[in-house]
Amino acid sequence: MAGVASTLAKKRALAAGFGTNANASKYLNQDFQSLRSECLRKGSIFTDCTFPAAPESLGFKELGPNTSKTRGVQWKRPGELVSNPEFIIGGATRTDICQGGLGDCWLLAAIASLTLNEDVMARVVPEGQGFGRGEYAGIFHFQFWQFGEWVDVVIDDRLPTKDGKLLFVHSAEGSEFWSALLEKAYAKVNGCYEALSGGSTTEGFEDFTGGIAENYDLKKAPSDLFQIIRKALASGALLGCSIDITSQADSEAVTYQKLVKGHAYSLTGAMEVNYRGRKEKLVRVRNPWGTVEWTGAWSDNSSEWNSVDFSERDVVKADDGEFWMSYTDFMKNYHRLEICTLTPDTLTSDDIKQWSVTNYDGAWRKGSTAGGCRNNPQTFWMNPQFKINLEEADDDPGDNEVGCSFVVGLIQKNRRRMRKVGEDMHTIGFAIYEVPQQFHGQREVHLDKNYFLTHAQKARSETFINLREVSTRFKLPPGEYLIVPSTFEADLNADFCVRVFSEKQAQFHHCEDRVEAKLDNDTVSEAEVDAGFRGLFTKLAGKDMEISAAELQSILNKIIAKRTDIKTDGFSLETARVMVNLMDDNGNGQLGLGEFATLWKKIQKYLSIYKKNDMDNSGTMSTPEMRMALKDAGFSLNNAIHQILVVRYGEADMTIDFDNFVACIMRLEMMFKVFMKIDTANTGSIELDFHQVRTFHLLL
Numbered sequence: 001m002a003g004v005a006s007t008l009a010k011k012r013a014l015a016a017g018f019g020t021n022a023n024a025s026k027y028l029n030q031d032f033q034s035l036r037s038e039c040l041r042k043g044s045i046f047t048d049c050t051f052p053a054a055p056e057s058l059g060f061k062e063l064g065p066n067t068s069k070t071r072g073v074q075w076k077r078p079g080e081l082v083s084n085p086e087f088i089i090g091g092a093t094r095t096d097i098c099q100g101g102l103g104d105c106w107l108l109a110a111i112a113s114l115t116l117n118e119d120v121m122a123r124v125v126p127e128g129q130g131f132g133r134g135e136y137a138g139i140f141h142f143q144f145w146q147f148g149e150w151v152d153v154v155i156d157d158r159l160p161t162k163d164g165k166l167l168f169v170h171s172a173e174g175s176e177f178w179s180a181l182l183e184k185a186y187a188k189v190n191g192c193y194e195a196l197s198g199g200s201t202t203e204g205f206e207d208f209t210g211g212i213a214e215n216y217d218l219k220k221a222p223s224d225l226f227q228i229i230r231k232a233l234a235s236g237a238l239l240g241c242s243i244d245i246t247s248q249a250d251s252e253a254v255t256y257q258k259l260v261k262g263h264a265y266s267l268t269g270a271m272e273v274n275y276r277g278r279k280e281k282l283v284r285v286r287n288p289w290g291t292v293e294w295t296g297a298w299s300d301n302s303s304e305w306n307s308v309d310f311s312e313r314d315v316v317k318a319d320d321g322e323f324w325m326s327y328t329d330f331m332k333n334y335h336r337l338e339i340c341t342l343t344p345d346t347l348t349s350d351d352i353k354q355w356s357v358t359n360y361d362g363a364w365r366k367g368s369t370a371g372g373c374r375n376n377p378q379t380f381w382m383n384p385q386f387k388i389n390l391e392e393a394d395d396d397p398g399d400n401e402v403g404c405s406f407v408v409g410l411i412q413k414n415r416r417r418m419r420k421v422g423e424d425m426h427t428i429g430f431a432i433y434e435v436p437q438q439f440h441g442q443r444e445v446h447l448d449k450n451y452f453l454t455h456a457q458k459a460r461s462e463t464f465i466n467l468r469e470v471s472t473r474f475k476l477p478p479g480e481y482l483i484v485p486s487t488f489e490a491d492l493n494a495d496f497c498v499r500v501f502s503e504k505q506a507q508f509h510h511c512e513d514r515v516e517a518k519l520d521n522d523t524v525s526e527a528e529v530d531a532g533f534r535g536l537f538t539k540l541a542g543k544d545m546e547i548s549a550a551e552l553q554s555i556l557n558k559i560i561a562k563r564t565d566i567k568t569d570g571f572s573l574e575t576a577r578v579m580v581n582l583m584d585d586n587g588n589g590q591l592g593l594g595e596f597a598t599l600w601k602k603i604q605k606y607l608s609i610y611k612k613n614d615m616d617n618s619g620t621m622s623t624p625e626m627r628m629a630l631k632d633a634g635f636s637l638n639n640a641i642h643q644i645l646v647v648r649y650g651e652a653d654m655t656i657d658f659d660n661f662v663a664c665i666m667r668l669e670m671m672f673k674v675f676m677k678i679d680t681a682n683t684g685s686i687e688l689d690f691h692q693v694r695t696f697h698l699l700l
Helices: 002-015 032-042 105-114 118-124 178-189 201-209 225-234 303-307 327-333 417-421 449-454 531-541 549-560 573-583 593-613 623-632 639-649 658-678 690-699
Strands: 074-076 139-146 149-156 159-162 212-217 238-242 264-275 278-286 322-326 336-341 356-364 385-390 404-412 428-434 469-476 479-487 494-502 507-511
Touching: 032 139, 032 149, 105 118, 105 178, 105 201, 105 238, 105 264, 118 139, 118 201, 139 178, 139 201, 149 178, 159 178, 201 212, 201 238, 201 336, 201 469, 212 404, 212 469, 225 238, 225 264, 225 336, 278 327, 322 327, 356 479, 356 507, 385 404, 385 494, 404 428, 428 469, 428 494, 479 494, 531 549, 531 593, 549 573, 573 593, 573 658, 593 623, 593 658, 623 639, 623 658, 639 658
Parallel strands: none
Antiparallel strands: 074 159, 139 149, 212 336, 238 264, 238 336, 264 278, 278 322, 356 494, 385 479, 385 507, 404 469, 404 494, 428 479
8 A cells, every 4th residue: 555655645746736847856855955954054064875975876787896997986075176166167068068987978968958058957956056155065956857757856975086086977177066966966866877877868858857859860850950950959959969880899989080979969059151152051069078079071170160251150169079060961970869849847938839748657567557569469458548639730730731749758767776676678669549439538448458459550659669768749630549658568567657748738648447346236035045055055054054264265165176177276264254254244254044145156156257258268367367357247447456456366477366366356346345335425435434444454
């Protein structure tokens, strides 16, 4: 129940405004202002116990304890490295970020783009902190977007060093520390520094803005890409680019014109200049190393600039990692472009057209909601399902095609943190279907296997890939559509969030079956019991003419031991007690003739359902078969309940034998009957006193 309580607490916090752009949640419940105030009052320097200056904060493999890269590492505060440390000198600029001994160029490229937008920068790097008297206490904080909410992350300023120099990101100034501290806060959120090695710039973009990223293959780029780039930069979007590698040996190999393969760059500017009587398109690119620049046309101090009017020149003449190049050369040399569009709550200008944004959390769980992609037709339908209702077409159809533009982003959560235990990114994607007319306007419906076996997808993510996020832009006619996110393989556990950015307002919600039970009145009175069954009962019950839980257990196990068509390890005494409790009308803890006859009728019914849904005649049910069996028994349950049932009643191989199936269905029936008894007005909700809470706890 702790997981359910945690989910409810998070929903209440979001409803109250916590985790929004304007009111970030406190990561690990650490409050920056109160912690700093306490340190200033005591005259002490803050030490962060949640992310210690210790080997485990560095890494687990190449940066693991006692490795060559971490041997001799010392954690030092900025004041121990330079005499007059500064947080930010003359404003945060993209030249403040120089890569260190960590393969997180993707992150540094995102940080460099971050500095180009003052509003976004102020969001991620809050003001009012530094090394000045009255404000310094060895504590800093930064704010990141994490899977649907903003979090405020507190750190101390102990940084990993080697030979007296910062081990990871640093500024060219040497005495400026905001970028190194930002990297540390991001490492904390992701578990350790090594967890940041390798990634896509879009990941950093999104965590700094809460926006959604799109990827362009420059070899298949749209004809108006330069205009898209200029508009994106003008609207405050963050952009990154890279050159593909053909082998591992190519990684960070430098071309003869000083471009680095397999390396994440920031795209920081775009303009047109008058050059020899014509317009020349230029783009500005930055290498987060802070060095190694393009040496071709339009590079620093190249001759092309001599033919441009002085008023149009914008040349960086230092080897600071930033350079201009022609758009034509850019398209020839680079392979990937990433653009992160910002959310409405991040944008402050009324001149920028804002899209509508919605976000939902979900989970894939083995045996219940991890159905895999369409290659798994027997389980695909078990994946979480989300409905989007597109009512208004775009204002400007552009290609004269009437439709609704929207971007779907699917993010798998917290996978970097799991690298320490050998986990990494799953291969993920999603499919989109048209909702059948009979289900229009309905929320409480989860389409079953038969629908997906007989209907083709309307659209899908561009690919299934092992990145943190898969996102794709669509334009579909107005209507209702179903989004089904999944891992490529079935039965993989992971948490995710799915987001929809739409040009017009669109309704988007999670589809779940209604939780209800249609229970037959199969009570058998003593008068209805035939002579043969009455004689059997007399023989089984003994002198007291009652059957106890222990006697019931013995009876059932003797009967099922003779069957070869079902697999079971026998009914437990606990299961027998559940059956007795469900049937026991007079509260004496034993079953009389009518009660036992009713129970026997139920077991025969459940056996029939069990056999019907054991499609492969294995003698057991798979978890998908159990889901259908519960439906046949009259139960409509949501994904959360199915997850709980699989965990409690499933075997390690995700099968359910007969005794566990009966135990599950009996307990469900008892819970629904108790609920219905309390819910006399049939409202679908109840209030419980202390004793009733205890009763429900025992049922769980």
